[in-house]
Amino acid sequence: MTIPSAPPTHGLDDTLFRLSVASVTDYAIYMLSPEGIVTSWNAGAQRFKGYTSDEIIGQHFSRFYTDDDRLQGLPQHALMAARSEGRFEAEGWRVRKDGTHFWASVVIDPVLDTDGTLLGYAKITRDITERKRSSDALHASEEQFRLLVQGVTDYAIYMLSPGGHITNWNSGARHIKGYEEAEVLDTHFSRFYIPEDVAKGLPMTALATALRDGRFESEGWRVRKDGSRFWAHVVIDPIRNPAGELIGYAKVTRDITERLHTMQALEKAKEALFQSQKLEAIGKLTGGVAHDFNNLLSVVSNGLSILRFRLTENEDARVLDAMERATMRGAALTQQLLTFARQQPLKQEQHNLNDVIASFEAVLRRAVNSSVHFELELASRLPMVLADAAQVEAAILNLIVNARDAIAGMGNITVGTSVLALAAGQLGTLAAGTYVKLTVSDTGAGMSADVAARAVEPFFTTKEVGKGTGLGLSHVYGLMQQSGGDLVIESMPGAGTTISLYFPALADDAAGAGGESVREKALVVDDQQDVLEMAVELFRALGYEVLSANNGVDALDVLRRTDGIDLLFSDVVMPGMSGVELGHAARTLYPNMKIILASGYAAPALVDQHGRLDDFQLISKPYSVAQILRQLR
Numbered sequence: 001m002t003i004p005s006a007p008p009t010h011g012l013d014d015t016l017f018r019l020s021v022a023s024v025t026d027y028a029i030y031m032l033s034p035e036g037i038v039t040s041w042n043a044g045a046q047r048f049k050g051y052t053s054d055e056i057i058g059q060h061f062s063r064f065y066t067d068d069d070r071l072q073g074l075p076q077h078a079l080m081a082a083r084s085e086g087r088f089e090a091e092g093w094r095v096r097k098d099g100t101h102f103w104a105s106v107v108i109d110p111v112l113d114t115d116g117t118l119l120g121y122a123k124i125t126r127d128i129t130e131r132k133r134s135s136d137a138l139h140a141s142e143e144q145f146r147l148l149v150q151g152v153t154d155y156a157i158y159m160l161s162p163g164g165h166i167t168n169w170n171s172g173a174r175h176i177k178g179y180e181e182a183e184v185l186d187t188h189f190s191r192f193y194i195p196e197d198v199a200k201g202l203p204m205t206a207l208a209t210a211l212r213d214g215r216f217e218s219e220g221w222r223v224r225k226d227g228s229r230f231w232a233h234v235v236i237d238p239i240r241n242p243a244g245e246l247i248g249y250a251k252v253t254r255d256i257t258e259r260l261h262t263m264q265a266l267e268k269a270k271e272a273l274f275q276s277q278k279l280e281a282i283g284k285l286t287g288g289v290a291h292d293f294n295n296l297l298s299v300v301s302n303g304l305s306i307l308r309f310r311l312t313e314n315e316d317a318r319v320l321d322a323m324e325r326a327t328m329r330g331a332a333l334t335q336q337l338l339t340f341a342r343q344q345p346l347k348q349e350q351h352n353l354n355d356v357i358a359s360f361e362a363v364l365r366r367a368v369n370s371s372v373h374f375e376l377e378l379a380s381r382l383p384m385v386l387a388d389a390a391q392v393e394a395a396i397l398n399l400i401v402n403a404r405d406a407i408a409g410m411g412n413i414t415v416g417t418s419v420l421a422l423a424a425g426q427l428g429t430l431a432a433g434t435y436v437k438l439t440v441s442d443t444g445a446g447m448s449a450d451v452a453a454r455a456v457e458p459f460f461t462t463k464e465v466g467k468g469t470g471l472g473l474s475h476v477y478g479l480m481q482q483s484g485g486d487l488v489i490e491s492m493p494g495a496g497t498t499i500s501l502y503f504p505a506l507a508d509d510a511a512g513a514g515g516e517s518v519r520e521k522a523l524v525v526d527d528q529q530d531v532l533e534m535a536v537e538l539f540r541a542l543g544y545e546v547l548s549a550n551n552g553v554d555a556l557d558v559l560r561r562t563d564g565i566d567l568l569f570s571d572v573v574m575p576g577m578s579g580v581e582l583g584h585a586a587r588t589l590y591p592n593m594k595i596i597l598a599s600g601y602a603a604p605a606l607v608d609q610h611g612r613l614d615d616f617q618l619i620s621k622p623y624s625v626a627q628i629l630r631q632l633r
Contacts, residue, residue, distance in 0.1 A: 028125035034118045036061050036079055048127050050097030061123065064094045066101070082108040082121060094125070103132035156253040162246050164189050164207055176255050178225030189251065192222045194229065210236040210249060231260040265425065350384045350506060353417050353438055355545055358558050360393045362532060362550040367400050372407055377416035378561060383505035385436050387483055395476040399440040399499055402473070406444025406497060414441045419505065427502065428486050434505040435485065441498040447491040455489055519545045525555040525570035525582065535569065538625060552577025556585055565593065572599035583616050596631050598623060
């Protein structure tokens with residue numbers, strides 16, 4: 001500040017200026033000598049600092065500084081800065097006469113004469129303690145908020161620019177999304193969306209909705225740094241300055257994948273419970289009707305038997321035959337209904353499902369059209385299950401027939417077995433444990449979700465009138481419920497159908513306790529179905545666990561995939577592979593296997609056609625149980 005020399009006419013103005021400065025109370029305005037000695041003092045200085053002019057004029061201005069500031073030489077630094085730079089401006093703590101501190105805004109200007117000689121300093125001080133306190137409180141609040149936001153790990157909380165670029169990043173965002181702050185700052189937040197949503201423009205739609213409605217909230221799939229997806233709950237709020245101008249967006253994201261899975265599991269459990277309750281109600285009604293219908297059929301059947309004794313005309317006998325066949329068919333239907341209603345007595349014994357399938361394989365293959373490829377995919381080792389073998393055979397046959405009917409022209413049907421462990425609630429209402437899974441898969445027309453949901457209901461069918469009773473799947477479903485298992489249908493239109501039966505597996509000690517697992521196994525082979533069936537029943541009566549095949553090629557396949565077959569009983573003359581050829585192949589696989597060949601031809605004729613029979617035992621058809629027993633001994 002340079003003070004020009006003033007003519008005497010300015011004396012009045014100087015006086016007015018000094019009086020006005022002296023009367024200012026909101027600012028401490030005073031003069032210092034070049035050494036820092038106070039040379040003037042106004043009312044504002046007296047009010048802020050508590051000193052009267054008589055007490056302070058002639059004192060060094062450093063007395064207003066704190067002890068620490070004086071030790072650091074801040075008063076001298078302030079004067080030197082004002083002198084060298086033409087102005088000094090700062091904020092800091094100052095001390096009043098009574099020792100209390102206040103936060104001051106200080107401006108010091110050098111006062112120079114026309115020659116540039118330093119005359120002193122003009123010093124203006126303002127008490128801004130309240131502003132300081134407000135600023136500190138705001139800073140503390142902001143710091144606390146920052147620490148709070150940074151400390152949150154369950155929520156991704158971050159800011160976006162008006163264009164959607166990331167401006168900050170908390171630890172929750174790092175935890176949920178996998179990115180460090182340096183990796184995402186100034187990048188667009190659309191990077192977290194799945195490609196399908198980005199293509200639809202959902203990120204910018206979210207910002208536009210938040211700006212228009214004041215808030216955007218939704219759920220959807222988001223992508224982590226490692227490419228994995230998570231189900232997110234998202235909230236976006238627009239942030240405006242005091243003037244109402246948009247300065248960005250606050251975005252909060254939460255990973256609720258577990259909640260989604262829980263809700264899906266709950267819905268699945270509710271649906272399974274509803275389906276179970278519905279079928280239970282249908283079963284009770286069906287069971288009651290079936291019982292009453294069985295009683296009526298018994299009356300009809302017995303009446304027909306009585307009438308047959310009194311017949312004299314052949315025409316009447318044919319009528320009774322037709323009535324009896326109808327009665328038997330009605331009885332079979334009621335048995336299926338009772339099985340669905342879980343009221344059919346089962347002969348449950350320990351069985352290996354592979355052996356049940358193998359013993360019934362010939363019948364299953366005969367049920368399939370020649371244009372359909374039939375295949376078995378059986379697990380090498382299966383735990384035993386508790387099941388009614390005859391009912392299981394009927395169930396598999398039902399499924400094979402349905403699969404065959406679903407295939408138009410060429411196709412595949414596969415019967416498979418496997419072992420799996422299920423957790424509680426993983427599949428319907430099944431308890432946790434080990435299960436043997438039997439599947440029948442086809443490449444047929446498939447079913448819609450609505451049809452699949454109703455497929456096990458009695459009398460529900462998609463077949464043409466007269467081509468199905470609608471009791472096949474309901475019979476299988478009832479069998480599985482009585483067996484402590486479950487039935488699952490997986491199907492899509494045009495993609496085929498897989499029906500899985502889950503049987504509870506028996507523990508090793510339970511399986512070992514039964515006699516079923518230690519019985520000897522026999523493979524019976526004959527190309528005549530009626531002969532094959534009788535031979536199977538004969539060996540079952542002898543105590544064997546029986547497998548069957550209706551030709552040499554299928555029999556050899558059974559031998560290769562089944563362990564522990566003790567006896568091969570085969571017809572000699574069969575199309576394709578003869579019994580002799582089968583016997584030699586079997587002896588290669590199992591050198592100690594007992595092999596009995598049966599034929600209606602004389603031995604010399606067989607030798608001429610098939611070669612030497614010395615390696616095998618030969619039995620003539622027709623054979624008796626006694627003959628077979630002699631050969632076995």
